[in-house]
Amino acid sequence: MTVPTARLESVAERPIALTPSSRREQAATVWYHLRKNPLVLVGLIIVIVWVLISLLAPTLAPFDPLQQDVSNRLQRPALFDSSQETDEEVTDATTHLLGTDELGRDILTRLLYGGRITIPAGIAVIIFGSIVGTLIGSLAGYLGGMWDEVFMRITELFMAFPTIILALAVTAALGSDIRNAIIALVVVWWPNYARLVRGLVLEVKTQDYVEAVRAIGAPGYYILLRTILPNSFAPAVVLATLDIGNAILVFAGLSFLGLGPEPSSPEWGKMVSIGIDFFDQWWMWLFPGIAIASLVMAFNFIGDGMRDILDPRTR
Amino acid sequence: MIPLLFGISLVAFLIANAIPADPINANLPPNALNDEELIAAFRAKWGLDEPLHVQYITYITNVLQGDMGTSIKTRKPVADDIRQFLPATIELATLSIVIGLTMGISFGVISAVWQNTVVDYFVRVFALIGVSFPVFLLALIGLTIFHSELGLVGGPGRLDFIVRDPPKVTGLFTVDALLDGDFDKFRNALSHLILPSFVLGMFVSGIIARITRSSLLEVLNMDYMRTARSKGLSERVVVIRHGLSNALIPVVTIIGLSFGNLLAGAVLTESIFAWPGIGRYMFRASTAQDFPAIMGISMLIAVIYVIVNFVVDILYYFIDPRIRVA
DSSP, X not given: OXXXXXXXXXXXXXXXXXXXXXXXXXXXXXXXXXXHOHHHHHHHHHHHHHHHHHHHHHHHOSSOTTOOOGGGTXXXXXXXXXXXXXXXXXXXXXXXXXXXXXXXOBHHHHHHHHHHHHHHHHHHHHHHHHHHHHHHHHHHHHHOHHHHHHHHHHHHHHHHSOHHHHHHHHHHHHOSSHHHXXXXXXXXXXXXXXXXXXXXXXXXXXXXXXXXXXXXXOXXXXXXXXXXXXXXXXXXXXXXXXXXXXXXXXXXXXXHTTOSSOTTSOOHHHHHHHHGGGTTOTHHHXXXXXXXXXXXXXXXXXXXXXXHHHOGGGO | OHHHXXXXXXXXXXXXXXXXXXXXXXHSOGGGTTOHHHHHHHHHHTTTTSOHHHHHHHHHHHHHTTOOOXXXXXXXXHHHHHHHHHHHHHHHHHHHHHHHHHHHXXXXXXXXXXXXXXXXXXXXXXXXXXXXXXXXXXXXHHIIIIIIISOOSOOSSSSOTTSOOOOOSSSOHHHHHHHTTOHHHHHHHHHHHHXXXXXXXXXXXXXXXXXXXXXXXXXXXXXXXXXXXXXXXXXXXXXXXXXXXXXXXXXXXXXXHHHHHHHHXXXXXXXXXXXXXXXXXXXXXXXXXXXXHHHHHHHHHHXXXXXXXXXXXXXXXHHOHHHHHO
């Protein structure tokens, strides 16, 4: 039996139509909460700045991130070292504001380029992890019964492994590069989403409007994809945004352990791990470390604020 | 619990085996890779020439008999390796949890009691920093300040180079030194233990502070809190006895769940502090594709995870009288 799609949508997806004035009210509410949670604003600004820096890295960076200059290796950061001003060698155009690494590559340049790897990697982990998790969780919740049991036992199995240990095992087996590090993190990331989405689907499944769509005669996949999922998606999206910081942190950890991008790549975790061998040349590990921390912190500021906004109990 | 362990062993086994990586490349010297005879002997020795399901069944039978196989990397039985490396991690993890709990709960309470004040704000930002700073950055900053600059704590490793290990009883150097009556050695072990424990504890305390705060805030609005106050109890008794003890349940849950975080942090912390524990062992095993060791550690961690969550369930019983009644 064919079902007029337009009618289904009007039943399923727009239980309450948003009038223009309520949209304006929504915007006002958002602004109100942003003002009450300045940390969210700070977080947003930091994230936007990092994204812009990453996009514009080739124009902003004073050097080439891979260009070696062994005669200028391990230079102290010019920014913090006034004694260098008198040094005749540094008076030319080759000042390295944040110093150079063991091969004479400019730290500042590599920092600016680092976000181009870390930010997409973190987002990719979240996107693929949430897709896999949503798929499994929604099937478990919608089908119920035996399928629910099977899917959820598998999910618990993966949750019982500590994140980095499982990721270590996977990257070690696949070999270490960026793609495999992302795959490893997706393997450890999806169970959270599977659990969350299953719970949401179970809740939405019993709503009257789902019953209404079923009464019209819509097929199962339609009910799941067009009616249940869109209505249970919001919390998963929220979890996803809160989670990007975590994903970036674990990705940096993996790459710090040597299980991420190749050694020469200007990735922050990698830079810190190389910097450890040059412990006294603190600029080699401190700046990339702070870059990771600032970005993760910004995401956590946003996440923390969002949680406050959404959960009135902690206000 | 038993099915979970079987499931975990199966997942670990599949990950270790079903993926196109060859332990031969990782474990034989490059000049031996052309020697067919050597490679065949290596495969036969580790059972790598059997079909997968036979390998798995052999493995499970051996584990049930207490034999976790022999590590390809260290050439010692995995069970022996675990016995050797586990105490160092237990020592580190225990002190970290104590530090993390003390800092986390006190910060959480302070932050909830003085909600929306400057104090609350500072504590929350501090907690956010705790969960946002990569463990390795905290470790490096800590080493620079407290070891290199101030010389207050020992550097990487469990003891100074010239100090010999205390006679092994528990494998926890601080405890063993005390049992031996050697206070200098105890101080030395403690000075090496304190910084990695703080780094790891910071990492956990952020999460605990956050949960304690939100849980206590919820409890503080309850009717029975007003009752307690109107009985004339002092604010301290109200917050600690009536508030905190009711707010602890989610905190205990989080401790069980953050165990995974702790282990993840331990891998990083141990690698920076040259701490000869399970995390470092696991990391080395995984880079060498040492499957018996990876399997062994995965099983061990799964068992610990199950035990920790069992202990958490028992803790509920003590914290929440309602569970005792039911």
